[in-house]
Amino acid sequence: MRQACYLKFFFFILLIALLFTSCQDAETVKLQVYISEGQRLYEQKCANCHQRDGTGLRKLIPPLAGADYLIKYKNSLACIVKYGLTGEIEVNGQKYNLSMPANEGLSDRHIAQILTYINSKWAGSQERVKDEEVKERLRQCQ
Numbered sequence: 001m002r003q004a005c006y007l008k009f010f011f012f013i014l015l016i017a018l019l020f021t022s023c024q025d026a027e028t029v030k031l032q033v034y035i036s037e038g039q040r041l042y043e044q045k046c047a048n049c050h051q052r053d054g055t056g057l058r059k060l061i062p063p064l065a066g067a068d069y070l071i072k073y074k075n076s077l078a079c080i081v082k083y084g085l086t087g088e089i090e091v092n093g094q095k096y097n098l099s100m101p102a103n104e105g106l107s108d109r110h111i112a113q114i115l116t117y118i119n120s121k122w123a124g125s126q127e128r129v130k131d132e133e134v135k136e137r138l139r140q141c142q
């Protein structure tokens with residue numbers, strides 16, 4: 001009787017462990033999808049200015065690759081992508097002052113994918129930006 005109970009407990013733990021690892025795998029797959037879709041969108045909507053390799057254009061277009069801005073203003077990135085940016089800004093100690101156009105046609109998911117791509121490629125992050133997070137940030141844009 002007692003042994004059967006241990007056995008049940010063992011299978012219960014095994015099941016939990018299995019569920020946990022399969023969930024993690026699903027998240028890893030999602031991250032990969034966001035990165036590759038993000039790259040496609042980036043090349044379509046952003047690379048003209050910021051360049052495919054994210055280095056920007058001299059003193060006109062700020063870089064994304066290795067940009068301190070991506071970390072310092074992490075919470076503003078969704079608003080910048082959707083509504084554009086004007087006025088002087090500083091990236092890695094260099095001042096820039098041209099206008100970035102808005103992309104109001106992009107959905108929350110598209111923005112999440114673009115930001116996931118940028119963060120993973122140029123800001124050393126391995127985390128997926130979630131659609132809900134973008135939605136929340138966009139609610140707070142000025």
Ligand code: HEC
Pocket residue numbers: 042045046047048049050060061062063064067069070077080081085086087088089091096097098099100101103114118
């Ligand atoms: C027409 C050119 C142009 C396009 C297209 C463009 N940007 Fe920009 N971007 C700029 C300029 C110019 C600035 C600096 C704006 C300022 O000085 O206020 C900027 C600033 C930024 C910044 C903040 C500064 C930095 O370098 O970290 C981010 C992040 C950014 N852009 C991301 C994007 C993303 C993502 C896309 C595509 C969805 C995109 N941009 C498309 C021109 C562009």
